[in-house]
Structures are given as structure tokens and as C-alpha cells.
Amino acid sequence: MRSFADIxxxxxxxxxxxxxxxxLFAPVPVIALLSxxxxxxxxxxxxxxxxxxxxxxxxxxxxxDEVTCERTLPVKLSIGVPNPVTLTLxxxxxxxxxxxxxxxxxxxxxxxxxxxxxxxxxxxxxxxxLRFTPTSRGAFTFGDVGVRSFGPxxxxxxxxxxxxxxxxxxxxxxxxxxxYSLLARRGTLHEIGVRATRLAGTGTDFESLxxxxxxxxxxxxxxxATARRGKPVVRRFQAERSQTIVxxxxxxxxxxxxxxxxxKLDRSINAALLLAYLATRTEDNVGLLVFGRDVHAYLPPxxxxxxxxxxxxxxxxxxxxxxxxxxxxxxxxxATHLSRRSLxxxxxxxxxxxxxxxxLSVLSNLSARHLPLVITQRNPEIESLASVVPxxxxxxxxxxxxxxxxxxxxxxxxxxRSRGSLVLDVVPEQxxxxxxxxxxxxxxxxxx
Numbered sequence: 001m002r003s004f005a006d007i008x009x010x011x012x013x014x015x016x017x018x019x020x021x022x023x024l025f026a027p028v029p030v031i032a033l034l035s036x037x038x039x040x041x042x043x044x045x046x047x048x049x050x051x052x053x054x055x056x057x058x059x060x061x062x063x064x065d066e067v068t069c070e071r072t073l074p075v076k077l078s079i080g081v082p083n084p085v086t087l088t089l090x091x092x093x094x095x096x097x098x099x100x101x102x103x104x105x106x107x108x109x110x111x112x113x114x115x116x117x118x119x120x121x122x123x124x125x126x127x128x129x130l131r132f133t134p135t136s137r138g139a140f141t142f143g144d145v146g147v148r149s150f151g152p153x154x155x156x157x158x159x160x161x162x163x164x165x166x167x168x169x170x171x172x173x174x175x176x177x178x179x180y181s182l183l184a185r186r187g188t189l190h191e192i193g194v195r196a197t198r199l200a201g202t203g204t205d206f207e208s209l210x211x212x213x214x215x216x217x218x219x220x221x222x223x224x225a226t227a228r229r230g231k232p233v234v235r236r237f238q239a240e241r242s243q244t245i246v247x248x249x250x251x252x253x254x255x256x257x258x259x260x261x262x263x264k265l266d267r268s269i270n271a272a273l274l275l276a277y278l279a280t281r282t283e284d285n286v287g288l289l290v291f292g293r294d295v296h297a298y299l300p301p302x303x304x305x306x307x308x309x310x311x312x313x314x315x316x317x318x319x320x321x322x323x324x325x326x327x328x329x330x331x332x333x334x335a336t337h338l339s340r341r342s343l344x345x346x347x348x349x350x351x352x353x354x355x356x357x358x359x360l361s362v363l364s365n366l367s368a369r370h371l372p373l374v375i376t377q378r379n380p381e382i383e384s385l386a387s388v389v390p391x392x393x394x395x396x397x398x399x400x401x402x403x404x405x406x407x408x409x410x411x412x413x414x415x416x417r418s419r420g421s422l423v424l425d426v427v428p429e430q431x432x433x434x435x436x437x438x439x440x441x442x443x444x445x446x447x448x
Contacts, residue, residue: 013159014058015148020155024050057151062097062120064160069145077170080262080270082111082131087145089128091120098150104143105132117150134170135261137269137316142166171316173270176432177277184281193433195440243448244301244340245279245439246287247272247311250348251296251318252325257349257379259428264377265320268347271375271432275345275439276311280304282443287342288314291330293323300337328362335366343448345373345435350412351405360415367420371447374416375424375435382406 027046031039072086085105091097100116111132120126134140144161151157183189211231226232249272255265262270272288279286280303287301288311297314299307325348334344344366350359363372386402388395413423422442426434442448 014156015159016054016156017150017154019153020050020054023053023155053153054156057153058156058158059151060095060097061151061157062091062093062099062147062149063158064147064162066093066097067091067099067120067147067149067162069147069162069164071142071145071164071166073142073166073168076174077134077168078173078175079134079137079170079266080173081175082133085130085132085142087115087128087130088125089120090125091123093120094122096121096152098152098154099147100150101145101147103130103145106134106140106142108135109133109140110135133261137170137172137266137318140168140170142168169316171312172266172273173432174273174312176270176274180274180277180436193430193437195437242283242285242303243443244285244287244338244342245275246289246301246334246338246342246344247275248289248291248330248334248344248346249315249318250292250325250346251290251320252292253320253322254349254351255347256320256322259377259379262428263320264349264428265318267377267428267431268375269315269318271435272345272347273312273315274432275435276308278436278439280308286311287338289330289334290314290318291333292321292325294326295330295333298333298337301342327359331362331366335369338370341448342370343373343439343442344370345375345439347375349376350409360412360419363416363421364419371442372421373424373438373442374421375426375431375438376409376413377428377431378425380427 024047027042031043031046034042068090070088072088074083077083085103087101087103089099096119098117098119100114100118103113103115105111105113109132111130113130115128115130118126118128143165145164146159146161148159149157180189180194183194221232249265249268251265255263255268257264259267276286276288283303285301285303286299286307288297288299289295290297296318299310299314302310331344348359359374363374366372382402382405385398386406388399390396390399409425413425416423422438424434424438
């Protein structure tokens with residue numbers, strides 16, 4: 001069966017294939033050798049027979065009212081990952097037929113749109129599984145499904161659309177949350193790089209008593225239990241619950257930079273969503289602050305799955321803006337709404353000396369009452385420019401600028417640490433897992 005490139009549209013959804021064209025002009029060399037009436041008669045006879053074959057083939061091609069199609073989509077699509085889309089095609093005809101088609105996701109979705117050709121037997125139903133990757137969050141629309149049917153001889157067919165327009169919403173990466181939940185139930189979180197961080201006796205809640213093992217802290221020995229059992233027994237502790245974590249997401253200018261397929265803001269939102277899920281699962285109170293020049297969204301810290309869903313809905317529509325973030329206003333707003341000591345996880349970016357100075361000036365006051373964790377993303381492109389061996393004057397200039405940017409950021413990180421803030425600077429692809437590991441470590445060490 002020919003591909004779409006072989007097809008020539010004729011009129012209102014009816015088309016002829018290249019095979020039909022070749023068949024029509026096949027006798028031309030013979031007719032050219034004939035003379036006068038003989039040539040005209042043979043040509044007319046051939047054209048009439050050709051037309052009968054085409055009409056017969058066209059009549060056996062599937063028409064729009066002889067096929068149905070249903071589209072199955074996830075309730076919530078995730079940004080930056082392949083999302084499954086299933087098309088269920090069913091033939092209502094009593095004869096076999098061949099069709100091909102094209103799905104119509106939003107233009108910015110990546111994925112193979114064409115399907116077929118495939119053979120549908122009489123009244124057969126088939127499922128086609130496609131995958132599309134959204135590159136931005138928000139509301140989108142899938143269009144109608146285009147179908148082209150072929151006659152059994154491959155000479156002609158019909159093209160038509162099946163009305164399946166449907167609205168979809170693209171959220172932060174929910175698949176990462178589902179994967180984390182599944183691996184947690186299996187006890188195999190190490191597969192995605194999440195480390196076990198349970199530490200005994202470091203300011204955490206009592207969990208249970210265990211026999212002493214090499215490496216246990218002597219200060220954790222429970223002397224009463226040791227006397228009863230006649231052997232050393234230590235207390236084991238678990239991370240405290242009902243603590244407060246606030247996810248502060250900078251949606252300003254520097255976060256709109258694209259790194260790979262996603263922006264820094266999208267990667268930060270994905271990491272924040274995974275942290276929100278984990279924190280609600282460990283019975284912590286989770287809050288959210290999204291800011292740029294102004295505060296765009298705020299959710300007071302609460303527990304439970306409903307709070308996770310509220311965070312998900314709040315992050316769904318956040319868009320980066322080409323404006324400088326007001327750190328002082330955002331963190332001052334946050335400080336007035338937090339009544340208890342909290343872990344404030346700030347997703348931001350520090351490029352150049354000025355953003356660093358503005359952030360440093362406000363975090364010093366915040367760290368007196370709360371525990372700030374500043375998370376930024378490395379830029380592999382800038383790091384590559386800084387380390388390249390220059391060959392031209394332009395290379396020297398680029399390397400110098402890149403080195404200055406990296407130097408300023410490193411200096412800002414050191415100063416943040418010296419003033420009581422925790423910092424984390426990772427490559428964008430590792431942001432979510434690195435943020436989870438640091439959160440678990442903070443809880444395990446009783447830093448709150």
C-alpha cells in the first residue's frame with residue numbers, strides 16, 4: 001500500500017493514488033504508435049475501462065459513516081514526558097479495508113502523528129497507542145482525527161475527518177510522582193537515586209528499641225531496656241512529623257531560560273510538586289509561594305492529599321515573566337504568614353552579582369527564624385564556555401564572561417552558607433531527585 005506521498009487529491013475528499021496514474025498512462029507508448037481513429041478509439045476504450053476500475057475501487061473504500069474512533073487521554077497530562085494517547089478505531093463495514101490516518105495534537109506537542117496504513121477486517125476494532133510530549137503547561141486542544149481509506153486495488157479512496165476535538169490540561173510532571181509512589185511501596189527508591197537517610201539519635205522522634213550494632217551511638221543506649229534484656233539496647237528514632245515546609249518558586253526573568261526541552265521554571269515546578277507529594281505523605285505541613293515582581297500565588301501550610309492537589313492546581317497555570325523577582329517583598333510576605341519555624345525551599349537562579357546581593361540581603365533576616373534551602377540549577381552551556389580552549393578573540397571574550405558568571409554564583413553560594421542558609425546547585429536533569437534527597441537529609445538530621 002502506498003504512503004501519503006504517493007497520493008494525489010482529486011476532489012472533495014476523493015483522491016487517486018500514483019498507482020492509478022501509472023495505470024491510466026500505461027498504454028501511451030502503444031497508442032503513440034497507432035494512427036488516426038485507431039489511436040483515439042484505443043485511448044477512449046482504455047480511459048473508460050480505467051474509470052470503471054477506479055469507481056469500483058472507490059466504492060469499496062471505507063467512508064466516513066463506516067468507521068468510528070474514540071480517543072483516550074490521561075486525565076492530567078504531564079509536561080516534558082511522553083503521555084499515552086489511545087485511538088480506538090472500529091470498522092462498521094462488512095468487508096476488509098485499509099486505512100491510514102493522522103492524529104492532531106497541539107502543534108507544540110512532540111510525537112509521531114501519522115499512523116497506518118493498517119488493515120481493518122470486517123467489523124474489527126483496533127487500538128492504536130501513540131505518545132506525545134508537551135513542552136509547556138496550560139490548556140490545549142486535540143483536533144479531529146484525519147483518516148484516508150484505500151480501495152482494495154489501491155487505485156482510489158476517500159479522505160475525511162472524524163470529529164474528536166477535545167480539551168486537555170498539561171500539568172507539572174505527575175508521572176514522576178506516580179513513579180516515586182510505586183518505588184516507595186516496593187522499597188526500591190534507590191533506582192531513581194533517592195538515598196535512605198534515616199539517622200538514629202539526632203533530635204528526631206522515638207521509633208523503637210533495637211539490639212546494639214557496631215557503629216551505633218553510645219548515647220543512644222537505653223540503660224533500662226539493656227538491664228531488662230541483659231544485652232545492650234539502643235533507641236532508634238525516625239524523622240519528626242508535622243513539621244512545616246514552604247515551597248517558594250521564583251517565576252522571574254532568570255527562570256524562563258530554556259535548558260534542554262524545559263525551562264528552569266518548569267524543572268523547578270516539577271521538583272516542587274514531587275517535594276509536596278513526599279512532604280504530605282510524611283504528614284508534614286506543606287505551603288506554596290510563587291512570586292516574581294509580585295506574589296502570584298500563596299497556599300498556607302496544611303497537611304494531607306487535598307493540600308497536594310491544591311499545590312498541583314496552583315502550579316498548573318504558573319507562567320514565567322520577564323521581570324526581576326522581588327525577593328524582599330516575597331520573603332517579607334512569607335515571614336508575616338508563617339507562625340512556626342519552617343523549612344523554606346527557594347527555587348531560584350543567581351546569575352550575576354546584583355541578583356545575588358538582593359537575595360543575600362533578605363535571607364539573613366529569614367534564617368534567624370526559619371531554615372532556608374536555596375536551590376539553583378547549573379548551566380552546562382556556560383560551564384562548557386568557561387572551560388573551552390579559546391582559538392579566537394570572540395572565544396576569549398565568551399570564556400571570560402562565562403567564568404565571571406560562574407565565579408559570582410560560587411561566591412554567592414559561599415556567602416549564603418556562611419549566613420545560615422543551605423544551598424544546592426545541581427544540573428537540571430537531577431533537580432527533583434537532588435531536592436528530595438536534601439529534604440530527607442534535613443529531616444533525618446533534625447535540622448528543623
